Each structure stands twice: as C-alpha cells, then as structure tokens.
Amino acid sequence: ILSKRIVVLPGDGIGPEVCSEAVRVLRAVSSRFGHEFEFDYQLMGACAIDATGSPLPDATLEACRRADAVLLGAIGDPKYDNDPTAKVRPEQGLLGLRKALGLYANIRPITAYDQLLEHSPLKAERIQGTDILIFRELTGGIYFGEKGRSEDRTWAYDHCTYSRDEILRIAHRAFKAAETRRHQLTLVDKANVLETSRLWRETVQSIAPEYPSVALDYLFVDNAAMQIILNPKQFDVILTENMFGDIISDEASVIAGSLGLLPSASVGDGAALFEPIHGSYPQAKGKGIANPIATILSAALLLDHFNLQEEADCVRDAVQHALDQGVVTPELNPSTLYTTEQVGNFIAYSV
Amino acid sequence: ILSKRIVVLPGDGIGPEVCSEAVRVLRAVSSRFGHEFEFDYQLMGACAIDATGSPLPDATLEACRRADAVLLGAIGDPKYDNDPTAKVRPEQGLLGLRKALGLYANIRPITAYDQLLEHSPLKAERIQGTDILIFRELTGGIYFGEKGRSEDRTWAYDHCTYSRDEILRIAHRAFKAAETRRHQLTLVDKANVLETSRLWRETVQSIAPEYPSVALDYLFVDNAAMQIILNPKQFDVILTENMFGDIISDEASVIAGSLGLLPSASVGDGAALFEPIHGSYPQAKGKGIANPIATILSAALLLDHFNLQEEADCVRDAVQHALDQGVVTPELNPSTLYTTEQVGNFIAYSV
Ligand SMILES: CC(C)[C@H](C(=O)O)[C@@H](O)C(=O)O
Ligand SMILES: CC(C)[C@H](C(=O)O)[C@@H](O)C(=O)O
Numbered sequence: 298i299l300s301k302r303i304v305v306l307p308g309d310g311i312g313p314e315v316c317s318e319a320v321r322v323l324r325a326v327s328s329r330f331g332h333e334f335e336f337d338y339q340l341m342g343a344c345a346i347d348a349t350g351s352p353l354p355d356a357t358l359e360a361c362r363r364a365d366a367v368l369l370g371a372i373g374d375p376k377y378d379n380d381p382t383a384k385v386r387p388e389q390g391l392l393g394l395r396k397a398l399g400l401y402a403n404i405r406p407i408t409a410y411d412q413l414l415e416h417s418p419l420k421a422e423r424i425q426g427t428d429i430l431i432f433r434e435l436t437g438g439i440y441f442g443e444k445g446r447s448e449d450r451t452w453a454y455d456h457c458t459y460s461r462d463e464i465l466r467i468a469h470r471a472f473k474a475a476e477t478r479r480h481q482l483t484l485v486d487k488a489n490v491l492e493t494s495r496l497w498r499e500t501v502q503s504i505a506p507e508y509p510s511v512a513l514d515y516l517f518v519d520n521a522a523m524q525i526i527l528n529p530k531q532f533d534v535i536l537t538e539n540m541f542g543d544i545i546s547d548e549a550s551v552i553a554g555s556l557g558l559l560p561s562a563s564v565g566d567g568a569a570l571f572e573p574i575h576g577s578y579p580q581a582k583g584k585g586i587a588n589p590i591a592t593i594l595s596a597a598l599l600l601d602h603f604n605l606q607e608e609a610d611c612v613r614d615a616v617q618h619a620l621d622q623g624v625v626t627p628e629l630n631p632s633t634l635y636t637t638e639q640v641g642n643f644i645a646y647s648v
Numbered sequence: 649i650l651s652k653r654i655v656v657l658p659g660d661g662i663g664p665e666v667c668s669e670a671v672r673v674l675r676a677v678s679s680r681f682g683h684e685f686e687f688d689y690q691l692m693g694a695c696a697i698d699a700t701g702s703p704l705p706d707a708t709l710e711a712c713r714r715a716d717a718v719l720l721g722a723i724g725d726p727k728y729d730n731d732p733t734a735k736v737r738p739e740q741g742l743l744g745l746r747k748a749l750g751l752y753a754n755i756r757p758i759t760a761y762d763q764l765l766e767h768s769p770l771k772a773e774r775i776q777g778t779d780i781l782i783f784r785e786l787t788g789g790i791y792f793g794e795k796g797r798s799e800d801r802t803w804a805y806d807h808c809t810y811s812r813d814e815i816l817r818i819a820h821r822a823f824k825a826a827e828t829r830r831h832q833l834t835l836v837d838k839a840n841v842l843e844t845s846r847l848w849r850e851t852v853q854s855i856a857p858e859y860p861s862v863a864l865d866y867l868f869v870d871n872a873a874m875q876i877i878l879n880p881k882q883f884d885v886i887l888t889e890n891m892f893g894d895i896i897s898d899e900a901s902v903i904a905g906s907l908g909l910l911p912s913a914s915v916g917d918g919a920a921l922f923e924p925i926h927g928s929y930p931q932a933k934g935k936g937i938a939n940p941i942a943t944i945l946s947a948a949l950l951l952d953h954f955n956l957q958e959e960a961d962c963v964r965d966a967v968q969h970a971l972d973q974g975v976v977t978p979e980l981n982p983s984t985l986y987t988t989e990q991v992g993n994f995i996a997y998s999v
C-alpha cells in the first residue's frame with residue numbers, strides 16, 4: 298500500500314472547481330487501487346494575497362517542499378493585470394514556487410482527440426493524429442533575470458540569461474523522451490538574433506551524439522509559430538526556452554480544440570507540480586461550466602510521476618469514456634447541460 | 649511628373665526573383681502613370697558577405713539613406729544558421745539597416761483572401777473577413793540590447809530594454825491607424841512577468857485619452873497566440889514589441905493561406921523599407937516557383953508611401969485579378985504551371 302502526500306493549490310477563479318474534480322478522481326483511484334493519498338490544501342495566488350498579503354505564503358512553500366507532488370488549479374486575477382504599478386501579483390506566487398522547487402522542465406503533451414476534431418479552428422485533416430510533447434524550460438531566461446526601471450521610471454529592462462547547465466538538464470530530458478517516442482527533437486530558438494539562443498543551439502548540438510537514434514533539427518521561433526499551425530504532425534518532441542515555450546505551447550493548444558483538455562507537468566530534481574494549462578478564467582468562476590478534464594489529466598500525469606502506470610491509464614481511459622459518451626461541459630458541446638461536477642463525477646465513477 | 653529613387657536589395661535565395669517581378673510591376677506603373685522611378689540595386693545579406701565580407705556594406709547603407717524608399721527581397725542563408733560561432737551573419741545586415749534608417753514601426757496587414765480560404769489550415773468560417781493590421785516595434789527590445797557571453801562562454805545574456813519614447817512614437821501611429829479603421833487597438837505584452845511590458849502598458853494607457861474613439865484592450869502574448877488562431881476576426885489593430893511582433897505576425901500569416909501573399913512596410917521618421925514577410929527560402933531558389941505576390945504587394949505599400957493612392961490600388965487590383973484568374977504559382981495551385989516570371993508579367997500587364 299502506497300502512501301503519498303499531495304499538496305493541492307486550488308488558486309483563483311475556476312481553480313477551486315476544477316481541483317475538486319481532480320481530487321475526486323484521485324480519491325476514486327486510491328480507493329480502487331488501495332493507495333493512501335493525503336490531500337493538504339494550501340493558498341497561492343490572488344487568494345493568498347487577499348488572505349495573507351503574500352502570493353506564496355511560507356506555509357504553502359513549506360508544505361510543497363514536504364509533499365510528494367503538488368496539484369495546482371489556476372492563479373490570476375484581472376484586478377492586478379491592468380495596474381502596472383501593483384507591487385504584489387498572483388503570478389509571483391507561481392513563479393516563486395517554480396523557482397523554489399527547482400521545477401525546471403514544463404512538459405505539455407498536445408494531442409488531437411478524434412472526438413473533438415470539429416472543435417478545433419484547424420481543418421481536421423491537418424491535425425488528425427497530432428501528438429506533440431513540448432519541453433519548456435521553466436526556471437530561467439527572461440522570466441527570472443534582473444528587471445527594473447531607470448530612476449526616473451522612463452525606461453525599463455528585463456535581462457535574459459541562460460547557462461550551459463540550465464540547458465543541459467532539460468535537453469537531456471527532452472532527448473530521452475524522444476528516444477521513447479518517434480525519435481525526433483526540434484529545438485525552437487532565435488539563434489539568428491539572440492546570443493542565449495546560440496548557446497542553446499550549441500549546447501543541444503553538443504550532446505546530440507549521445508542520442509544517436511534521435512534526429513535533431515532547429516526552427517526559428519517565428520517559423521515554428523507558423524509550422525505548428527500549418528503542419529503540426531511534423532513534430533514529435535519540441536524543446537525550447539521559457540518565454541518561447543510560454544507562447545508556443547499556448548498556441549499549440551488550439552490543435553486540441555479546447556484549452557480545457559490540456560494538462561502539464563513541471564518537474565525538476567525533487568518535487569513535481571501538475572496543473573492544467575488554462576488560466577483562472579474568472580468570468581466562469583462559480584458557474585459550474587469550467588471543464589475539469591485538463592486538471593483531471595494533470596492528475597493522471599501525477600500518477601505517472603508516482604510510477605502508477607495502470608492507475609494513470611485508468612484515469613485517461615475514464616476521460617476518453619466521458620468524451621465518447623459526450624459527458625462534457627458546454628464549451629465542448631453547447632447542447633449538453635453537464636456541469637463541472639457532473640463531468641468529474643462521471644469520470645470518477647468510470648475509474 | 650514624379651521622380652523617385654528606389655534602392656532595390658534583392659538579397660538571398662528567392663529574393664532576386666521576387667524583386668525582379670516587383671520592379672517589373674513598378675516599371676509598368678511608372679510608364680502607365682508617367683512617373684520616373686530610378687532603381688538602384690545594392691547588396692545586402694549573405695550575398696553581400698560573399699562579395700564584400702560585410703552583410704551591410706557602406707555603399708548600400710549610403711544608397712538607402714539617399715533613397716526615397718527601399719525595396720527588399722529576402723535575406724538569409726542556412727550555412728550561417730547552424731554555426732553558432734559565425735562572426736558575421738546575413739541578419740545583421742537587415743537589423744543594422746533597420747536601426748540605421750530608424751525604421752521603428754513594422755506594419756503588416758493580414759487579410760484572408762476569399763479566393764484562398766481553402767488554402768488556409770484554418771476553417772473558412774473562422775477566418776473569412778479577417779482584416780488585421782499589426783504594428784511591430786522594430787528597432788528596440790531584446791533584438792538591440794546588449795548581448796554576450798561570460799568569459800568562459802558557459803553562459804549567455806540578451807538584454808531587453810524599452811524607453812517611454814520608443815513606445816510612444818509607435819503607439820501614436822497605431823492609435824492613428826485604428827482611428828481610420830474599426831477603432832480598436834489591442835496591446836500584446838507579458839505585463840504579468842516583464843517590467844518592459846508593464847512600461848508598455850502604462851505608456852499606451854497614458855495616451856489612450858488622446859484617442860477617445862479608439863477602444864484599447866490588452867492581451868498577454870501567450871493568450872494572443874491562441875486568440876489569433878481561435879478567433880482572428882476579433883482583432884483590428886494589434887500593437888506589440890519587437891520579439892512578440894516577430895512571432896505573432898508570422899503566426900498570423902497562416903490566416904492568409906500562404907506566406908507568399910503578405911507584404912510589410914517598415915517606417916520611421918525618414919526613409920521607409922518594403923519587403924515580403926517570407927524568408928529567402930533557399931530550397932526554391934532559381935526554380936521559378938517563388939510566389940512574387942508578397943513582394944508586389946510590398947511595392948503597392950511603397951506606392952502608398954509616395955502618396956500614389958490610385959497607382960497603389962491599381963497594383964492591388966491587378967493582384968486580385970491574377971488570383972481571380974488563377975494565375976498563381978504552384979504553392980497556391982499545384983495544378984497550374986505558372987512561373988514566378990509569368991505571374992509577375994500577368995500582374996504587370998494588368999496594371
Ligand atoms: C501565469 C503566467 C506567469 C504563466 C507563465 O507565463 O509562465 C502562465 O502563462 C503559464 O504558462 O503557466
Ligand atoms: C531575419 C530576422 C532577423 C527577422 C526578424 O526576426 O526580425 C525576420 O524574421 C523578420 O521578421 O523580418
């Protein structure tokens with residue numbers, strides 16, 4: 298009998314609703330397979346600012362450090378977005394947590410679900426069969442470099458830096474993933490302009506001989522932003538730096554037809570964090586219309602991380618079953634009236 | 649009788665072929681309308697490195713400074729891309745020219761052509777009627793900040809900076825454009841993470857009251873990368889910084905169904921430069937298959953810049969006529985056998 302401590306950070310907006318359903322599914326897994334999952338709820342994001350003044354309270358960070366895994370809903374509140382002078386922001390909580398836990402690799406699978414092809418803005422024949430795994434570097438680059446203003450506040454700066462070691466550790470993970478898939482790795486960068494990109498290209502090139510079965514190629518980020526839409530099936534594993542990964546992975550999400558389906562895992566040397574790629578979607582908060590599937594699939598990645606392969610597949614099968622049966626929230630089928638909770642329940646019962 | 653000096657920079661790959669056709673069309677315009685256009689051919693890019701050692705020879709820069717406008721084909725050669733240690737790169741010529749001529753605003757119209765809806769990877773109903781104008785800042789940000797390596801070359805940096813004045817001058821242009829269009833301006837940034845983005849948001853906000861008829865809104869770049877594909881019709885004028893503009897505008901080009909149709913204008917306080925948004929596409933060089941339309945439409949923007957409205961519209965009508973008649977290169981219709989030159993000729997005769 299396996300016993301694990303999972304910190305749950307419901308966060309803001311629809312975060313708490315989708316987290317509830319993922320926890321429900323994890324409880325179904327633990328009772329069916331006889332594991333012990335302990336859930337420890339903590340504050341992060343705007344809700345944490347409101348309650349404690351800090352987007353990442355010490356208690357939250359400590360709990361995450363001691364946890365076997367962290368499950369996150371979503372964070373962010375529009376009241377902070379259009380106030381460029383706000384001193385504390387919900388996002389600082391998430392960025393601080395990524396850094397503190399050393400979650401240097403964000404991994405996002407992008408799959409075109411056959412049942413949902415018609416939902417994609419892309420033509421079905423272009424996307425059917427798409428299966429991409431994006432590795433986004435998550436604790437470096439312009440996100441974490443020095444930033445600030447001139448004394449008179451008339452100019453601002455953000456510094457982007459990368460070290461060879463920061464690149465190596467995620468590059469090895471990406472190569473290894475490619476070895477278990479279709480043996481193709483695409484590095485996305487802007488090596489014709491940026492020195493950091495040239496370091497990425499040089500570093501990734503330098504370890505390629507260690508993975509002789511993997512074909513490595515390179516794309517400039519502007520070209521990649523086109524190719525992902527023009528011909529997503531050309532990609533297997535994509536590796537890229539933090540800012541480009543943020544843009545490219547959200548862009549790629551349109552292939553799946555809904556943001557509400559896409560999970561992510563953020564891993565490092567120790568703890569790991571699992572979250573849907575969608576945001577806190579405050580307009581939908583409390584309406585019961587949020588799609589819990591992305592968070593439930595994030596919980597499946599969490600089970601993968603615990604090496605509970607059968608359990609994880611069981612969750613994914615249950616999600617497939619819900620899609621097959623049309624038990625989905627209104628954004629996937631405006632004529633059904635299933636709520637967030639009903640979808641979660643259906644999936645939990647199918648586990 | 650109007651007399652103008654146009655510097656032509658054919659560049660690399662398919663650049664010379666597409667430039668020839670645009671010049672052919674401009675000659676047709678000058679003879680039909682009785683203008684005098686003088687064409688001065690100069691080297692820039694990989695061809696300039698090969699001939700002179702420099703991607704932007706002094707003679708080229710001097711000629712551009714004295715010109716009324718510059719028409720560019722494309723630059724870039726793969727032999728420089730995968731050599732992170734190359735000291736001289738074709739792109740430095742283009743970046744140097746943008747900076748030297750003070751071309752701070754890159755303007756890209758994105759239109760869905762009815763005749764070409766089926767070419768887009770996007771479903772026709774999502775894109776029909778799309779008409780976006782992107783303003784990309786072109787001489788600031790991470791492209792032109794300090795960049796370099798640590799002494800032992802194990803880490804690299806690129807600095808992004810923006811000043812209030814750099815933002816103001818392009819923001820005013822974007823607001824003015826929105827006033828003549830559908831009165832909507834979207835600023836794309838990453839203000840939840842970057843200090844430079846917060847300066848953009850604050851600066852653009854501060855002048856919004858001068859344009860009371862324009863509705864200003866904001867999108868984070870990751871969300872923008874999705875929205876442009878999910879619902880491109882929601883956008884009128886988009887304003888953004890250099891790196892985000894590079895990615896977002898190339899991404900948006902998929903809406904048109906072909907990169908081969910999209911022109912751009914780069915303007916500043918003095919000279920102006922016109923170029924297709926596609927690259928040098930070396931694989932197609934010399935095969936007569938390159939689509940000259942993007943460069944011909946860039947020439948139309950050049951005529952706009954000379955205030956030759958009737959002439960510019962006449963070129964655009966001729967392009968429409970070619971599309972209507974199916975006189976297009978193979979990428980738009982694999983069953984036709986029209987060459988680059990035949991398409992250019994057809995358009996020039998229709999002027
Ligand atoms: C909320 C924000 C800081 C974050 C990011 O940019 O990394 C989000 O967009 C993401 O991709 O997880
Ligand atoms: C060639 C390259 C330096 C350039 C850029 O990134 O600006 C190109 O991609 C463009 O968009 O004009």
